[in-house]
Amino acid sequence: MNGPLIPAAPPSPGLGESFPEVLRRATGIAALSPSSHNCQPWALARLESRPARRAAADLLGCPDDGATVYLALAADRRRSLTALPAHTLEMRLSCAAYWRMLCRALAAQGWALVRERPHEAGGAGGDSRLPGGPWPRDWSLLWTAALRRTGEAAESLTALDAAARAxxxxxxxxxxxxxxxxxxxxxxxxxxxxxxxxxxxxxxxxxxxxxxxxxxxxxxxxxxxxxxxxxxxxxxxxxxxxxxxxxxxxxxxxxxxxxxxxxxxxxxxxxxxxxxxxxxxxxxxxxxxxxxxxxxxxxxxxxxxxxxxxxxxxxxxxxxxxxxxxxxxxxxxxxxxxxxxxxxxxxxxxxxxxxxxxxxxxxxxxxxxxxxRPRTAFPPAPRSPGAADHRTV
The missing domain is CATH 3.40.109.10 (NADH Oxidase)
Known part of the structure; x- marks a missing residue:
């Protein structure tokens, strides 16, 4: 006698989808990241042109085989705090929190980091080793990374999204x-x-x-x-x-x-x-x-x-x-x-x-x-219209 039919678990969101759609979903979650004064100083670029990909591949030591995706994270000085010396570190921490949430959201959709590197000059006027360029003059490059599809969700995207919204x-x-x-x-x-x-x-x-x-x-x-x-x-x-x-x-x-x-x-x-x-x-x-x-x-x-x-x-x-x-x-x-x-x-x-x-x-x-445990509920902090956007270079 056949056993009861057990419905298959629904696939995790993002698995098997195109990277632009995966990135759109991930940036929507990452845009909810905390930042000092809620200034949202991050700026993200997907390196897609041939010169940009080649420069990033050389920088990271990765083969430019078409299966690798390259991202670059910068601090946008137009939205950065500058009044105190300690704000340089705070802006880096804010951008890093965004990056962490972005990478977790990407990994939850089957995309994992394979190489990454910091640009130490990024907090003080930019880095001469920018992959691809030209770059907005107000950006200070912080981080470049390569990602590849794994096909497996590292965690529940639904749970991550709920935590980010809470x-x-x-x-x-x-x-x-x-x-x-x-x-x-x-x-x-x-x-x-x-x-x-x-x-x-x-x-x-x-x-x-x-x-x-x-x-x-x-x-x-x-x-x-x-x-x-x-x-x-x-x-x-x-x-x-x-x-x-x-x-x-x-x-x-x-x-x-x-x-x-x-x-x-x-x-x-x-x-x-x-x-x-x-x-x-x-x-x-x-x-x-x-x-x-x-x-x-x-x-x-x-x-x-x-x-x-x-x-x-x-x-x-x-x-x-x-x-x-x-x-x-x-x-x-x-x-x-x-x-x-x-x-x-x-x-x-x-x-x-x-x-x-x-x-x-x-x-x-x-x-x-x-x-x-809060006694009163607070509404979510506002988000700028471009907080979840990214640039293609």
Whole structure:
């Protein structure tokens, strides 16, 4: 007697499809990557012309046999933060997080990396070894890679897409109950990208969170009192829905301060204007804002810190760090957790070194975030119309 018919599992999305369609789907997922100030500084090119393919093949040592696909990732300086020296690393981390999510989405559709290499000069004006060219003058090349079809999905594209859509910054209050050690351990272990060169540490004890909060209260106002840094940060605040739609990036004001009346919004807009902020900081407004954030940190069940073993990380280190951030955040989102990065103490060297000394962290601290179960839902951050686009060279 024949057994029951078992329907075949549906094929994974992307398997067997043309690479342009696979790339379109992958860039749609990667465009949801986190970036500092939500500036979305990445730029992607598919190297398709004969000169571009030949140059990339020579650069990577691959045969140009027609079965290999070549991609190049750059930082677009028009959408990059520049006010502080530390922003060079932050832009690299942001582009690297995008790259990690892109590569995971491609691998989930049966395309794997076979060769890749960094362009170390890419963070400071470009690289003379550009494959193919000519390139947009505002692009700084960071990474070139070769991919080939494997025919097997490395992970579920549906699950990856769901995690990417669930991933968002939530600046609201979190449940103050402790997070399970097993969950935090899994978060640290489920981020294999980076290897021993990158360490992940969670601060969960009242003492450790208190050490961090105290330092944040004392030094967290530096971003408001630093004229160039605050002008740049302020330029990314989107005060109206129309501004959100027009720019597609930055911070919608409601995500920074929650619901406000028209009068409250106007008062906040006046207070945060750079010329007004400069005056208010003389009266301690910057310290007041930092104190409020520190109080929120004390109520947060956990903080995650990531640091390089090397105190002068290069581009390849930054790409491992960005991959670490992306993997951690996606896994946290799948577990129902939210993150709220606290970048100010890694953007300024003096407080960063103090924090590392107090917590016994070696190397270079590059990521700090609140972690917890949010009490209120936050909408997704806006995306620029071109965030999922790529250029063909």
């Amino acid at each position: 991933r968002r910054t939530n600046r609201g209050p979190y449940d103050d109950g402790p997070l399970a050690p097993e969950l935090l351990g899994a978060l640290a272990r489920r981020t294999p990208a980076g290897g021993p060169a990158i360490a992940v540490r969670h601060l969960t004890s009242i003492h450790e969170r208190g050490v961090f909060a105290e330092l944040l209260a004392r030094h967290g106002g530096i971003d408001f009192s630093h004229p160039a840094a605050w002008r740049e940060t302020h330029s990314y605040i989107r005060w109206t829905p129309a501004a959100v739609r027009a720019h597609g990036d930055g911070f919608p004001v409601a995500q920074l301060f929650g619901p406000m009346s028209a009068r409250q919004r106007l008062a906040k807009r006046i207070a945060l204007a750079p010329p007004v902020m400069k005056v208010l900081c003389r009266f301690g407004y910057d310290r007041s804002l930092a104190g409020g954030l520190a109080a929120e940190v004390r109520r947060t069940p956990a903080l995650v810190l990531m640091h390089f073993a090397d105190d002068s990380p290069g581009l390849a280190d930054a790409f491992r760090g960005g991959a670490r951030i992306a993997d951690y955040w996606l896994h946290a989102a799948s577990a129902g957790l939210a993150l709220h990065p606290l970048s100010v103490l890694v953007q300024h060297d003096a407080p960063r070194r103090m924090l590392q000394a107090q917590l016994g962290l070696s190397g270079r601290l590059f990521f700090i975030s609140r972690v917890g």
